[in-house]
Amino acid sequence: xxxxxxxxxxxxxxxxxxxxxxxxxxxxGVWATVTEGGDDCLxxxxxxxxxxxxxxxxxxxxxxGSLVRPVRAFERKIGRRLDLVxxxxxxxxxxxxxxxxxxxxxxxxxxxxxxxxxxSTVWTxxxxxxxxxxxxxxxxxxxxxxxxxLLDPQIRRVKAYGKRVFLSFxxxxxxxxxxxxxxxxxxxxxxxxxxxxxxxxxxxxxxWVWTVSGYLGxxxxxxxxxxxxxxxxxxxxxxxxxxxxxxxxxxxxxxSSQRPSYExxxxxxxxxxxxxxxxxxxxxxxxxxDRQRDWYARIPETAPDLPAAKAYVxxxxxxxxxxxxxxVNEGPALEGYRTAGRDPYFRQPLPAR
Numbered sequence: 001x002x003x004x005x006x007x008x009x010x011x012x013x014x015x016x017x018x019x020x021x022x023x024x025x026x027x028x029g030v031w032a033t034v035t036e037g038g039d040d041c042l043x044x045x046x047x048x049x050x051x052x053x054x055x056x057x058x059x060x061x062x063x064x065g066s067l068v069r070p071v072r073a074f075e076r077k078i079g080r081r082l083d084l085v086x087x088x089x090x091x092x093x094x095x096x097x098x099x100x101x102x103x104x105x106x107x108x109x110x111x112x113x114x115x116x117x118x119x120s121t122v123w124t125x126x127x128x129x130x131x132x133x134x135x136x137x138x139x140x141x142x143x144x145x146x147x148x149x150l151l152d153p154q155i156r157r158v159k160a161y162g163k164r165v166f167l168s169f170x171x172x173x174x175x176x177x178x179x180x181x182x183x184x185x186x187x188x189x190x191x192x193x194x195x196x197x198x199x200x201x202x203x204x205x206x207x208w209v210w211t212v213s214g215y216l217g218x219x220x221x222x223x224x225x226x227x228x229x230x231x232x233x234x235x236x237x238x239x240x241x242x243x244x245x246x247x248x249x250x251x252x253x254x255x256s257s258q259r260p261s262y263e264x265x266x267x268x269x270x271x272x273x274x275x276x277x278x279x280x281x282x283x284x285x286x287x288x289x290d291r292q293r294d295w296y297a298r299i300p301e302t303a304p305d306l307p308a309a310k311a312y313v314x315x316x317x318x319x320x321x322x323x324x325x326x327x328v329n330e331g332p333a334l335e336g337y338r339t340a341g342r343d344p345y346f347r348q349p350l351p352a353r
Contacts, residue, residue: 041348041349042349043348043349043350043351046207046233046234046274047113047164047166047207047351048274048310049310049348049349051348052303052344052345052346052347052348053303053309053310053311053312053345053346053348054083054084054113054310054311054313054346054348055082055083055084055312055341055346055347056082056083056084056085056086056113056311056312057074057082057084057085057086057313057314057315057316058085058086058087058088058279058313058314058315058317059071059074059085059316059317060127060316060317061127065096066104067085067087067102067104067105067108068104068107068108071085071108074316074329077328077329077330077334077338078328078337078338078341079338079341079342080341080342081111081112082112083112083113083311083346083348083350084112084113084114084115084311084313085105085108085109085112085113085114085115086114086115086117086278086279086313087105087114087115087116087117088116088117088119088127088128089116089117089118089119090118090119090121090122090123090128090133091118091119091120091121091122091136091146091150091151092122092123093149093150093153093154097123097126097127097128098122098150098154099154100116100118100154100157100158101114101116101157101158101161101165106161109163109165111350112350113164113165113350113351114163114165114166115165115166115167115168115209115278115313116158116165116166116167116168117167117168117171117211118154118167118168118169118170119133119170119171120135120136120137120138120141120169120181120190121134121135121181122134122136135176135179135180135181137180137181137186138170138181138182138183138186138187138189138190139182139186139189139190141190141193142186142189142190142192142193143193144193147197151197152197152201155198155201155203156201156203158198158203158205158206159201159202159203159204159205161205162205162353163205163353164205164206164207164351164353165205165206165207166207166208166209166234167206167207167208167209168208168209168210168211168236168278169190169191169194169208169210170187170190170191171209171211171212171236171238171278172211172212172213172238173187173211173212173225174212174213174215174218174221174222174225175213175218177221184221184224184225185224187225188224188225188226188227188228191210191227191231192227192228192231195208195227195231207233207234208231208232208233208234209232209233209234209235209236209276209278210226210231210232210234210235210236211235211236211237211238211276211278212225212237212238213237213238213239214237214238214239214261214262214264214265215239215261216260216261216264219264219268222269223268223269226269229270229273232270232273233273234273234275234276234310234311235269235270235274235275235276236275236276236277236278237261237262237265237275237276237277237278238277238278238279238280238315239258239261239277239279239280240257240279240280240282240283240315240326241253241254241256241281241282241283241295242283242324243282243283243284243285243323244283244285244286244322244323245283245319245321245322245323245324251285251291253294253295253298254282254295254298254299254302255302255305257280257282258277258280258302258306258309259302259306262275262306262308262309266308273308274308274309274310274311275306275308275309275310276309276310276311276313277309277311277312277313278311278313279313279314279315280312280313280314280315281314281315281316281326281327281328282295282296282326282333283323283324283325283326284323284325284333286323289331289332290332292331292332292333292336293332293333293335293336294336295336296328296333296336296337296340297335297336297339297340298336298340299312299340299343300340300343300345300346303343303345303346304345312346314328314337316328316329
């Protein structure tokens with residue numbers, strides 16, 4: 001999660017939707033989901049859209065615990081339905097944060113895709129509000145210690161859901177090594193064990209995303225963390241333009257913030273797997289608000305030149321610190337994000353299941 005970078009992540013670690021066309025009725029408006037290319041653009045078994053890319057976001061819960069309401073409110077702001085809603089869970093097994101899938105997720109999943117990030121931790125606060133947690137440990141997870149109590153019940157819930165979902169296990173694992181989760185080799189064992197448990201229980205409706213920060217200062221570590229082509233369907237990365245949020249004097253436009261990690265992952269991890277911008281955003285430039293608008297508005301210009309990037313998932317949550325508002329809820333950021341989301345490249349027909 002992006003909060004991990006607020007303690008020294010991604011670029012900041014240098015210092016450290018609808019069967020094909022649907023209608024959304026939400027408050028003041030009704031929007032149709034525009035599709036381009038007809039049946040030739042239908043996604044494959046791995047949920048790869050051949051004619052463009054998915055447009056998604058992580059949207060925080062309301063204070064009263066609703067996810068449906070804030071997602072629909074966000075969609076009203078941006079003028080379209082999201083293709084993909086990204087949510088995060090711990091392994092507490094609790095109804096609040098440790099249940100795959102919640103009733104709100106199921107409701108949103110009727111006409112959107114879902115991506116579940118499942119963390120081998122127990123969060124201290126609801127919805128990981130202050131980013132504190134207890135590590136369960138990759139070694140114990142790989143050993144099967146938590147199968148009966150924690151893993152298997154949730155795996156059966158995902159299986160019962162039936163519809164395909166994206167799932168990322170311990171995203172940004174390159175940062176978690178330093179947080180005490182274990183070694184890269186223990187992560188690989190835990191990742192493989194988790195996927196093997198899904199297979200053993202017949203939960204074959206999961207598309208597996210291996211997500212790292214993409215921070216190239218951790219290149220050697222990221223290579224050691226890769227579970228192997230047989231265990232990974234998509235490769236994800238979380239890259240940002242933090243600018244003043246991380247005391248940088250260099251403003252990175254969208255392409256400059258994404259291309260180096262994109263090219264490294266294609267060259268060193270896999271040239272065949274689809275790639276997901278599993279979290280992306282830009283901090284503002286308080287002296288030049290137009291920069292934030294243009295950062296988003298110009299994404300469609302760059303997207304065709306990053307052809308393996310098949311999903312763009314915005315992190316719509318501020319992180320602690322001055323000049324660290326990563327949201328697109330208002331102002332120039334919203335204007336630019338709305339413009340990008342209207343582009344045909346991000347208007348693909350969603351799968352029926």
